[in-house]
Amino acid sequence: MSANRVRLYEKADLAELPWERLKDGEYARAFLEPLILDSVAAYISNVQTRMGALVIDDLVLPVTVNDEEYDNSYVCSPYTHYISYAREEIKLVASPLLASLGGPLLSGAGAIMRLSRVNRIVFVNNWLLSTNLYHPLTAEQIGEITRFLTRRFPRHIVAFRSVSPAVCPEVCAGLERAGYGLVPSRFVYLFDPKQAGQKGWRVRNTLKRDRDMMKKSGCRILRHEELGDEHAERIVELYQALYVDKYSHLNPQLTPAFVRLALHRRILTLIGLEREGRLDGILGYFHRNGMMTTPLFGYDTALPKKLGLYRMLSSLLVSEAESRGLLLHQSAGVGAFKADRGAEGTAEFTAVYVRHLPGWRQLIWKALAAVLDRVVIDMARKYKW
Incomplete structure (x- = not known):
């Protein structure tokens, strides 16, 4: 040695x-x-x-x-x-x-x-x-x-x-x-897309409703290549609104420099939701060894809840996991929401x-x-x- x-x-x-x-x-x-x-x-x-x-x-x-x-x-x-x-x-x-x-x-x-x-x-x-x-x-x-x-x-x-x-x-x-x-x-939640079809009808129906909401929303999905430096400040604002202002200032406070790093060096794959010409939702994930997770996630919390921005972003994540064949690590929090959509809880x-x-x-x-x-x-x- x-x-x-x-x-x-x-x-x-x-x-x-x-x-x-x-x-x-x-x-x-x-x-x-x-x-x-x-x-x-x-x-x-x-x-x-x-x-x-x-x-x-x-x-x-x-x-x-x-x-x-x-x-x-x-x-x-x-x-x-x-x-x-x-x-x-x-x-x-x-x-x-x-x-x-x-x-x-x-x-x-x-x-x-x-x-x-x-x-x-x-x-x-x-x-x-x-x-x-x-x-x-x-x-x-x-x-x-x-x-x-x-x-x-x-x-x-x-x-x-x-x-x-x-x-x-x-x-x-x-x-x-x-x-x-x-x-x-x-206590974290894991979603396995390979087992989604084996879940009960309630889970399958909930996932379908989320997909239907996305289709009917009028929101435009912006892929990583469609996002640029001009979006960096807004992406930080959306992340901050959810993970810092709503949840805790003790969560990692990402800066525009981090977002630009993600955009240019692709340390995260970013996907945005654009509504009426404005970016109102964002997620960023990376994957390793057959698993993906989303450390960057946010939306405009000042908009009405009925718009379903959180649900649509979560549905996008599920779709990414399914298309890539990856286990989705959904981190902690809002456990009932994640369990309703087929995620399993486990201690970390x-x-x-x-x-x-x-x-x-x-x-x-x-x-x-x-x-x-x-x-x-x-x-x-x-x-x-």
Whole structure:
């Protein structure tokens, strides 16, 4: 086994990275090179992180390194994910009792998490989007990556976001074999177009109604090639209206520079909905290893709900998954809507490696895993969050 099998390329030596010999190397270069050489915040305004590209064998994986940054988007901050985001979510809980108890509990947990330095963390395969997709990784490769990173960053947690037995079973099993703990992070929904025809008549009828709405809407579908720089500000506005203004400012706040990157380098495939000459809906997806996901999604929330912009965009996504033969990862949220259209819910995890750290820093992760698995995931399954 060669001593330089794993290497981390950062800004100073990025020019040495042999992108062309790596799996999806040109895509990775198109996405990662600007973020590493310029600054992440220029493309995602609420993310502060040190970013590099880790190479093992023929794979290149983005790596983010943080120390504190408690105001970061959840894509780089466990504190934001488990505490700040939860504070916002709990306001939406129907039970006043649960909401009243949750605030103090979260404050206490947050204080412990800060003391445990949960944001001193290295995330592997972190594309800084809501969902990370994976190429196959063996347990042996994961072990090599972990040994390399714990030597390079001995006081940092090593973690992988967006892992699930239902989504990337080999990666998930390899992480556990390498000594990672699986901490529940979200309850997500997967739509398999190959099984859509086998669903009940209610699901098939709902999908048909969505398609019919699209046909009758008078909206024009704008494919990626029909979108340009003149749409960048509007695309950000639509994404912001839904994912930031309506849901949470802790979601990644994409900038016009990111949209232009997507347009020119095709790091996302963009599809728009134009209505009466104006762009009123947008989605952007990417795919890897037989799966697609949509980190960019938005519409004009000021328009009447009866127009069905969300339904039509969701129908477009289903059509893309069907035509490409890809499993559609629909991320978290609006579970009842997705389940009505044939999506299946499953738990998603953050895999954390803490065995090299002092015992007092390990305890919070064990506690989080126990509480979230028994309470939050069960509630998400029950209420289709």
